[in-house]
Amino acid sequence: MEFEKRYRLNEEIVFREEDDGAFLFDPDSGDLRYLNQSGKETFLMLGEDQDVNTVIHRMIELYPDVEPQKIEGDLKDFVKDLEENRFILV
Amino acid sequence: MCKIVNKPYGRRMRARSPSYPLASLYLYLSDQCNLFCRHCWISPGFSQSATNGIPLEHLKKTILEAKTIGLQSVKLTGGEPLLYRHINALLTFLAGEGIAVIIETNGTLFDRHILETLQSCQVDQISVSLDAATKTIHDEIRGVKECFDRALDGLRLLSEYGFSFQIIMTLQRKNSQEIQALVSLAKELGAGSLKINHLVPCGRGKEVFRNRENLRPDELILLYQTVERERSSHGDLDVIFDLPVALRSIEDIKRRGTIECNILNILGILASGDFSICGIGQTIDELRMGNLYQNSIVDVWENNRILVDLRESLPRQLKGVCGVCLFKFQCLGACRANAYALNKDLYAPYFLCQETYDSGRFPVSRKV
Numbered sequence: 001m002e003f004e005k006r007y008r009l010n011e012e013i014v015f016r017e018e019d020d021g022a023f024l025f026d027p028d029s030g031d032l033r034y035l036n037q038s039g040k041e042t043f044l045m046l047g048e049d050q051d052v053n054t055v056i057h058r059m060i061e062l063y064p065d066v067e068p069q070k071i072e073g074d075l076k077d078f079v080k081d082l083e084e085n086r087f088i089l090v
Numbered sequence: 091m092c093k094i095v096n097k098p099y100g101r102r103m104r105a106r107s108p109s110y111p112l113a114s115l116y117l118y119l120s121d122q123c124n125l126f127c128r129h130c131w132i133s134p135g136f137s138q139s140a141t142n143g144i145p146l147e148h149l150k151k152t153i154l155e156a157k158t159i160g161l162q163s164v165k166l167t168g169g170e171p172l173l174y175r176h177i178n179a180l181l182t183f184l185a186g187e188g189i190a191v192i193i194e195t196n197g198t199l200f201d202r203h204i205l206e207t208l209q210s211c212q213v214d215q216i217s218v219s220l221d222a223a224t225k226t227i228h229d230e231i232r233g234v235k236e237c238f239d240r241a242l243d244g245l246r247l248l249s250e251y252g253f254s255f256q257i258i259m260t261l262q263r264k265n266s267q268e269i270q271a272l273v274s275l276a277k278e279l280g281a282g283s284l285k286i287n288h289l290v291p292c293g294r295g296k297e298v299f300r301n302r303e304n305l306r307p308d309e310l311i312l313l314y315q316t317v318e319r320e321r322s323s324h325g326d327l328d329v330i331f332d333l334p335v336a337l338r339s340i341e342d343i344k345r346r347g348t349i350e351c352n353i354l355n356i357l358g359i360l361a362s363g364d365f366s367i368c369g370i371g372q373t374i375d376e377l378r379m380g381n382l383y384q385n386s387i388v389d390v391w392e393n394n395r396i397l398v399d400l401r402e403s404l405p406r407q408l409k410g411v412c413g414v415c416l417f418k419f420q421c422l423g424a425c426r427a428n429a430y431a432l433n434k435d436l437y438a439p440y441f442l443c444q445e446t447y448d449s450g451r452f453p454v455s456r457k458v
Binding site: 014016017018019020021022023025027030031032033034035036038039042074075078 | 099100103344405416455458
């Protein structure tokens with residue numbers, strides 16, 4: 001994954017916030033995701049035209065109790081999955 | 091059950107598989123019941139005697155044929171399935187064929203012979219109806235005196251034989267104060283779970299709704315929230331409050347998944363031998379789709395126009411709030427049989443979700 005990559009949110013995807021997370025719904029495929037709080041924060045940051053590297057650093061700041069390497073690894077997988085399923089677009 | 095893929099950032103709630111194996115047969119073994127429940131959606135006749143139902147050889151032949159298109163389990167229900175004269179022989183056959191068994195019963199007819207036969211089966215679930223922890227309330231709802239004591243005898247026998255079982259209650263105004271007591275009783279009896287069903291305006295349930303003895307959607311949701319709040323006090327007992335997924339809490343969805351009825355992977359066989367999408371054919375003739383005496387189950391499963399239409403149209407043709415629900419690909423509109431019974435339309439919205447939506451209580455975050 002390129003850390004400088006920037007994404008935008010796919011406008012066809014329905015984003016609905018819950019108290020402690022959010023749903024992503026693809027009306028075309030029926031694919032439905034529940035994002036927990038950190039997933040929701042990451043998704044929204046990606047929509048603010050920030051590159052992956054910046055999002056990783058912001059998440060490391062937000063979650064100081066979690067090992068930075070774990071955040072980086074998990075976040076890369078998460079972003080890859082969102083991109084593969086067209087929840088976010090390059 | 092919905093498969094949820096855990097990820098550090100959330101979960102994927104998979105839509106249904108686009109393939110349609112006939113995974114389960116719902117066998118309505120008897121169109122009679124030895125109880126007369128005021129809310130029963132099937133409305134069987136009342137009988138205390140064993141019933142003949144489908145001749146065993148015909149049933150065996152159909153089950154063997156169904157195995158060729160994916161059959162893995164059968165749900166034995168009714169009426170009261172233990173009234174079926176050939177119940178022991180059927181269980182022995184299912185054990186021999188390695189077909190998993192689910193039983194829905196009122197629990198009053200269990201005896202040692204049946205339980206010994208059941209021990210040889212792969213039992214996925216035994217569900218016993220108990221509508222209250224108070225004898226008079228249960229007996230009144232179920233329409234037969236002393237049936238509470240007989241159900242308890244059955245449950246104790248199940249426990250003695252080491253079966254894990256589920257207790258099911260159908261919630262209505264008459265037993266809405268019984269949940270806590272039933273939780274305690276279920277624990278005492280050694281149940282694995284307590285399932286709290288909401289009442290549906292189908293069969294004899296219509297009369298309960300007409301008399302306003304059902305709970306309104308707002309009352310149901312309030313009770314659901316109370317049960318969810320008290321979850322930690324239930325210990326090992328899994329308390330399942332059955333509401334359409336869109337009305338459930340996110341914690342509950344994460345714990346139990348999202349799938350409601352497996353309508354695209356089941357077929358009902360009525361005591362008359364007629365096929366239907368489930369037991370609904372018992373009361374609605376146009377939802378019958380052939381008969382095992384005359385039709386091949388494979389042919390019905392693959393070619394019946396109702397089944398083919400459901401596969402092609404669910405969930406995209408769902409109407410009302412179900413058509414704009416975030417969970418429509420998982421939920422498929424909760425119960426399509428009930429939608430048809432109320433509206434003569436297999437794609438009409440589920441009554442409970444639509445009423446919740448119309449009253450402004452449907453969660454905004456669950457709507458597309």
